[in-house]
Amino acid sequence: MNKWIKPKPLALVSVLVMLFVLIGGALVTKTGSGLGCGRSWPLCEGQLIPKNITFELLIEFSHRMVTGVAIIFVGLLSYVAWRHYQHIKETKFLVVMTIVFFILQSLLGAGAVLFEQTSLIKALHFGISLVSFATVFLLALIIFDVDGKFHTDQLKIPKKIRTQFYGIFIYTLIVVYSGALVRHKESSLACVDWPFCYNQEPFNFGNLGTEQWIQMGHRLMAGLLFIWVIGLLLHLYRNYKEKVFIKNGWFIASILITLQVILGALVIFTLKNTTIALMHALFISLFFALLSYFILLSYRSAKKED
Structure with missing residues (x-):
């Protein structure tokens, strides 16, 4: 070299x-x-x-x-x-x-x-x-050589967990696309409150315009992603205590997605502060990169079972 x-x-x-x-x-x-x-x-x-x-x-x-x-x-x-x-x-x-x-x-x-x-x-x-x-x-x-340092060649990820990772990967791309659509449609501040568009009238959907539906659609999908990630974390800690690398790695992923949700709310509260908005993009990028590594590990684990 x-x-x-x-x-x-x-x-x-x-x-x-x-x-x-x-x-x-x-x-x-x-x-x-x-x-x-x-x-x-x-x-x-x-x-x-x-x-x-x-x-x-x-x-x-x-x-x-x-x-x-x-x-x-x-x-x-x-x-x-x-x-x-x-x-x-x-x-x-x-x-x-x-x-x-x-x-x-x-x-x-x-x-x-x-x-x-x-x-x-x-x-x-x-x-x-x-x-x-x-x-x-x-x-x-x-x-x-992260694989060598953490001996991931010995890692066996159960099929049920692999399926969860695959699903979260695909769904994250959909959430990311919806977030990008919010920016390009200039819908970031279409809703003045959080978590609802108007907290005083949370279910008054009839008065929502197109931009507000785009914003609320993204919030709903992002919220479901957060619940899915945290739910999987709890499942791993409850049922796969011996999978230390997976648990710790997914704990980091959970922190990243939590920060992502918090920053999403702060974008509204700070009236789309540029620094907050960029951090919002940063943490979803880090989460997706880590999620991609879990997809790689899942693929390797599945090949061992073939």
């Missing part, structure tokens, strides 16, 4: 850069900076270095610069993983997924600038970026 390329620092930086790309995309959406560089891509206002600097241009241009840096690090990470870690059977699949979803998220980002798109299409961008981040995260875990 090239002495200038150290796998572990490369993996760590790649994860951090991808996280910045993910949060940066959320910042672009939340500040309405998607067209900060006009209908021009990859250049900004048709220029390599734009002259007329605005706040929106700065946000969009910075996001593009970080994405450019991510291309370099993710490319190097994919090369190192493919070349030196292919003895781990999932590596090649994860490298392909990383490249494919990174290209998809880049194309969607460019498409949002070059062409007028519906909110439904724009909302796909965050979900695809989330998968791209998760695959880079999993490659980093392989390079850091």
Whole structure:
């Protein structure tokens, strides 16, 4: 291996850069900076270095610069993983997924600038970026040999628990999409109260408009996800006391989803404070990445039973 390329620092930086790309995309959406560089891509206002600097241009241009840096690090990470870690059977699949979803998220980002798109299409961008981040995260875990350190090769996950993980994974993507739709439909403050749209009239659904239904639909789905995650945690502690790694890992996942719910409420209470909103995106990203690792472990466990 090239002495200038150290796998572990490369993996760590790649994860951090991808996280910045993910949060940066959320910042672009939340500040309405998607067209900060006009209908021009990859250049900004048709220029390599734009002259007329605005706040929106700065946000969009910075996001593009970080994405450019991510291309370099993710490319190097994919090369190192493919070349030196292919003895781990999932590596090649994860490298392909990383490249494919990174290209998809880049194309969607460019498409949002070059062409007028519906909110439904724009909302796909965050979900695809989330998968791209998760695959880079999993490659980093392989390079850091997390499996060897925690002896996950000996881990057996019961089929009932694996099914729960699969279900939560799919449902989380749906919840994420609904949250992205809230942002792109500008429905974040469509409801003035929490947990109901109007706490004084919690069941007065007849007066709710489209944006309010989108907001409340997301809250309902997010609430069900929270209950599902916490319910599974209690089930693991009650019935699988010997599965220490799974219990501890899912405990961390439960903390992340709890913080996600709290931050979702704070978005309303702080009138969509940008820092709170970005933390909201951060914690769902971390939760999804950890959930993806449980999916990988479940897949391996299922293969042992075949």
